[in-house]
Amino acid sequence: MSYEFFIARRYLASKKKTGFISIFTFISIAGILIGVAALIFVLSMMNGFEKEVRTRIIGTIAHINIFSAKENSFSDYWSLISQLSQEKQVKAVAPFVYSKVAISSKDETDGIIIRGIIPQEEEKVTDLKNNLLAGSFDLEKDDPTGLPEILLGTTLADQLNVRIGDTLVVYSLARENLSLGTTPKVAKFKVGGIFETGMFEYDSALGYILLSEAQKLFNLGNSVTGLEVRIDNFYHASEVARELERKIGPHFMAVDWMRMHKNLFSWMSLEKYAMFLALSLIVAVAAFNIISTLIMIVLEKRKEIGILKSLGATSQSIMKIFMFKGLAVGLVGTVLGIGAGFILCWLQKTFDVISLPSEIYFISSLPVDMRVLDFVLVAVASVGIAFLATIYPARKAAGLNPVEAIRFE
Numbered sequence: 001m002s003y004e005f006f007i008a009r010r011y012l013a014s015k016k017k018t019g020f021i022s023i024f025t026f027i028s029i030a031g032i033l034i035g036v037a038a039l040i041f042v043l044s045m046m047n048g049f050e051k052e053v054r055t056r057i058i059g060t061i062a063h064i065n066i067f068s069a070k071e072n073s074f075s076d077y078w079s080l081i082s083q084l085s086q087e088k089q090v091k092a093v094a095p096f097v098y099s100k101v102a103i104s105s106k107d108e109t110d111g112i113i114i115r116g117i118i119p120q121e122e123e124k125v126t127d128l129k130n131n132l133l134a135g136s137f138d139l140e141k142d143d144p145t146g147l148p149e150i151l152l153g154t155t156l157a158d159q160l161n162v163r164i165g166d167t168l169v170v171y172s173l174a175r176e177n178l179s180l181g182t183t184p185k186v187a188k189f190k191v192g193g194i195f196e197t198g199m200f201e202y203d204s205a206l207g208y209i210l211l212s213e214a215q216k217l218f219n220l221g222n223s224v225t226g227l228e229v230r231i232d233n234f235y236h237a238s239e240v241a242r243e244l245e246r247k248i249g250p251h252f253m254a255v256d257w258m259r260m261h262k263n264l265f266s267w268m269s270l271e272k273y274a275m276f277l278a279l280s281l282i283v284a285v286a287a288f289n290i291i292s293t294l295i296m297i298v299l300e301k302r303k304e305i306g307i308l309k310s311l312g313a314t315s316q317s318i319m320k321i322f323m324f325k326g327l328a329v330g331l332v333g334t335v336l337g338i339g340a341g342f343i344l345c346w347l348q349k350t351f352d353v354i355s356l357p358s359e360i361y362f363i364s365s366l367p368v369d370m371r372v373l374d375f376v377l378v379a380v381a382s383v384g385i386a387f388l389a390t391i392y393p394a395r396k397a398a399g400l401n402p403v404e405a406i407r408f409e
Contacts (some may be wrong), residue, residue, distance in 0.1 A: 004317050007308075008324035026291040028167050029333040031286025035338025036382050037344060039279045043374045045388070046272045048367025053199070053264070059127035060197045060206075060255050062094070062228030063237045063272050064244065069253045072179035072221035073097075080248065084229060087247070089240050091230045094121035097214035098225040102171040102184070102220045105160040105205065112156060112205050114170065116214020116224075128195060128208070133195025135164045139210045148213045149192025157194050166191045170207075174218040187217050199365070230256075276377075280313040283382050286333065287389035290326050294393030298322070302400065309402035322394040323387070330386020341378075 067083070068074040097116030102109065119139050123129040129137045132151070139149045150168060152160070162168065172185040189209060197203055215221065231240050239258035245254045258265060298305070305318060327358045345368045347353055352365035 001406065002320075004320040005324050006156035006343065008321045008328065010339075010347040022293075023078055024289065024296065025329055026288040028286055028293055028329050029336070032271045032283055032330060032333025032386065033337040033340060033380060035279065035282030035286055036191055036334055037340040038376065039276065039378045040284060040338060040341025041344045041348075041368075042275055042279055043197040043378070044341075044368045044370045045366060046268070046275060047369035047371055047374070048266075051364055051369045052367050053268070054197045055262055056290075059131065059259055060202050061260065063231045063234045063257055064229040064241045065255050066227040066244070066248070067253050067255065068226070068230060069251050073220055073225050075221065077227060080252070081227060082151075083248065084227065085246065086260060087244065089231045089233075089236070089243075092121070093366065094125045094228045095211060095229075096122075096226060096228055097211060097218060097220060099214070099218050100173045101207075101217075102173060103160070104169050104171075105162045107161045108159060110159055111173075112207050114207050114214060114217070116211040116217075117208055118211050122208075122228075125228040129196040130318050131197050131327070133194050135191070138194060139192060139208070143272070146192040147188050148210060148266035150194040151195055151208040152191060153206050154194050154196040155200060155204035156207065157191070157210055159204065162191050164191055164194065170217065172217050185217060185219070189213075212232075233396050237296065256391050260284050280381060280385070287330075287385045290386060290389040293329075294322050294326055294390060295396065296401075297325070298393055298397045301397075305397055305400050306402040309400070315398035318398040318400075319394040319398060322397050323390040326390030326393070327387055330383050330389075333386070334382040337382065338375060338379060339386055340348050342370070342375075358359060 075079075077095050081095065084090050084093045095118065097114075100112055100116070101112060101114045103112050104110075117128075117139075119129075119137055125135070128151075133154060135151070136149075137151070139151070147167065150170075152162070157163070160168070168191060169188050170187050170189060172187070174185075195203075209217075215223070229244070231237060234257065236257060241254035241256040241259075245252070248254075295377070308318065309315075348366055349368045349370075354366040356363060356365055
């Protein structure tokens with residue numbers, strides 16, 4: 001053990017040598033502990049929210065959507081489905097129709113998005129069937145009224161004040177219908193099911209009908225708006241989308257789920273970085289405590305520093321003593337903070353200590369997702385700030401004149 005480290009360790013103890021850390025050192029460690037623990041918990045919480053949002057998004061829309069590059073729809077889609085299904089990364093492909101409509105019940109009117117689907121194929125590419133709260137996902141079942149069925153988001157159903165079995169009127173706003181100079185094409189549907197994704201954007205503005213009914217409603221003939229593609233690993237959706245685009249040719253474009261919600265995830269990432277910087281200020285405040293503690297020790301140990309230098313200790317050795325002490329405080333605070341942050345996250349993840357009002361949020365408890373990279377970044381940032389805090393006091397100690405230091409005492 002170097003004598004610099006030995007002396008630094010002795011300086012960590014109080015002047016009376018009771019074996020306890022001095023009050024100022026304790027405050028510095030406590031400040032770093034609180035800052036690191038808060039950073040770990042908040043970052044894990046934001047990861048949890050991001051994971052929940054991502055899960056619900058990719059449960060409602062497919063990992064990749066294929067569209068025509070020039071037209072609003074295309075007809076030769078079964079051959080394209082066959083081609084895409086042969087790719088090793090692709091698990092399932094399903095056609096869909098997508099357009100805006102006006103919808104009205106006996107009480108209310110609203111504007112929504114209608115998606116035409118084939119239920120048996122849709123359940124292979126999304127989790128829509130699992131999100132069904134009431135009714136049936138089988139839009140093709142026999143109905144005594146003769147009306148086709150529609151699935152509505154729970155928020156939309158509340159806005160329209162409808163329940164299972166109620167009748168709705170849909171007014172097509174597709175250009176193919178309005179360009180004729182006549183009134184919009186009208187069709188009646190019976191509410192066959194109500195789903196809930198937990199995303200207001202979907203639950204308040206989405207309705208699902210049979211693909212064949214959507215084609216008739218929007219005058220598409222045998223055409224579809226696009227194809228939904230489910231792949232093995234949705235984290236690789238961007239790379240797979242580019243590869244599929246290359247293989248299916250320039251007449252089609254592949255859009256992955258991250259690109260479709262680029263603004264949302266960019267905002268969440270920016271918010272995470274902002275919270276990291278804001279909470280790092282807690283660690284920075286603790287670093288000022290380290291600075292003040294080391295300066296006080298420099299003033300208190302002037303005589304000892306003078307004696308060490310007169311015995312041959314170099315300025316670099318004196319700097320090492322105080323830098324070791326500051327780094328020790330930073331390391332202890334960081335390790336304890338990481339431990340405290342991990343325990344807080346584990347308690348929340350295991351016992352749901354912090355609950356959320358389900359009528360406001362789409363989840364009932366605060367989500368937590370711990371990531372090793374966040375722990376490493378917080379630890380490095382905390383120790384780095386502590387190291388920077390040692391530089392000024394260490395330089396002041398190293399710059400003391402041994403003769404004046406001894407004479408001063």
